[in-house]
Amino acid sequence: MxxxxxxxxxxxVFLLLLFVISGCTTEPVETNLLLPVEFSNVPDGMVLTRFRxxxxxxxxxxxxxxxxxxNEKHIQYPADLYTDLDIDPAGASDSIGPGHYVLPVDKKRxxxxxxxxxxxITPSFLSVHLEKIITRTFKISVPYTGTPAQGYIVxxxxxxxxxxxxxxxxxxxxxxxxxxxxxxxxxxxxxxxxKEVPLDLENPRQYSASDPIIVATVQIQEEQVEKTVENxxxxxxxxxxxxxxxxxxxxxxxxxxFAAMGNKNILGEIFAFIDLEGLSPGVYARNARINxxxxxxMTQADPRVxxxxxx
Numbered sequence: 001m002x003x004x005x006x007x008x009x010x011x012x013v014f015l016l017l018l019f020v021i022s023g024c025t026t027e028p029v030e031t032n033l034l035l036p037v038e039f040s041n042v043p044d045g046m047v048l049t050r051f052r053x054x055x056x057x058x059x060x061x062x063x064x065x066x067x068x069x070x071n072e073k074h075i076q077y078p079a080d081l082y083t084d085l086d087i088d089p090a091g092a093s094d095s096i097g098p099g100h101y102v103l104p105v106d107k108k109r110x111x112x113x114x115x116x117x118x119x120x121i122t123p124s125f126l127s128v129h130l131e132k133i134i135t136r137t138f139k140i141s142v143p144y145t146g147t148p149a150q151g152y153i154v155x156x157x158x159x160x161x162x163x164x165x166x167x168x169x170x171x172x173x174x175x176x177x178x179x180x181x182x183x184x185x186x187x188x189x190x191x192x193x194x195k196e197v198p199l200d201l202e203n204p205r206q207y208s209a210s211d212p213i214i215v216a217t218v219q220i221q222e223e224q225v226e227k228t229v230e231n232x233x234x235x236x237x238x239x240x241x242x243x244x245x246x247x248x249x250x251x252x253x254x255x256x257x258f259a260a261m262g263n264k265n266i267l268g269e270i271f272a273f274i275d276l277e278g279l280s281p282g283v284y285a286r287n288a289r290i291n292x293x294x295x296x297x298m299t300q301a302d303p304r305v306x307x308x309x310x311x
Contacts (some may be wrong), residue, residue, distance in 0.1 A: 138179035146187030151258030155219035238277035
């Protein structure tokens with residue numbers, strides 16, 4: 001009778017060896033990689049606009065270990081514009097002009113490790129657009145957001161420098177009507193301040209600016225408001241006799257800072273009087289003197305002349 005234990009052990013060893021051998025043998029797998037395009041050697045006097053192919057996708061075949069390594073490298077496709085445009089039928093290296101160009105993707109430039117097979121490249125051509133670089137000088141405008149604290153107003157912000165020389169693609173430079181900075185936030189401001197702000201350009205890297213950072217000066221002032229003081233009594237001074245003033249009160253309009261107009265103590269310093277010193281009984285036409293606190297200005301008074309009767 002055969003020994004079943006030896007037979008079972010032999011089968012187990014065979015299956016284990018088969019598993020180990022099959023585990024060490026890996027079949028190539030396929031995957032897609034998205035590669036950024038790195039452009040270099042832009043022809044002199046030209047600029048590469050945003051209308052371009054900035055990524056390509058490649059399908060590769062390799063063992064899993066190699067794919068894991070290449071994923072860690074973050075590789076790029078190097079596009080040498082001067083070299084590529086030299087062989088492009090649209091022009092030669094000594095006469096490259098503005099326009100649209102289509103450049104073939106060179107598989108040999110893709111930096112993959114040995115053992116990795118490139119199966120497919122999408123797209124197989126790079127689309128680029130070149131424009132001439134022009135330079136113009138613009139006055140700087142400083143916009144702002146928010147509002148200052150209550151009772152304060154903002155004057156037109158100023159920029160230092162007041163103008164900037166900007167270079168870039170012709171279409172982009174010609175599209176600029178007003179060159180602005182990023183907005184300055186005024187929320188809650190109570191005093192004049194300065195702040196460094198960058199130019200407000202959609203794609204700053206596509207421009208060359210003489211001064212990319214602007215110092216904005218924002219003038220903050222207290223708001224000047226008017227207030228009407230009605231029926232302000234007109235007092236008599238320096239009169240030993242009985243005297244009557246008609247009308248007995250005056251209405252005035254004063255102007256001053258917002259905060260002062262709401263300060264009862266300051267408004268309480270406003271008073272009116274007529275000095276009758278040296279006058280004998282009779283009827284007189286006199287102007288009232290009105291005391292106005294420092295910082296306030298009287299802009300109107302009604303009436304201006306009073307009838308004084310001394311008995």
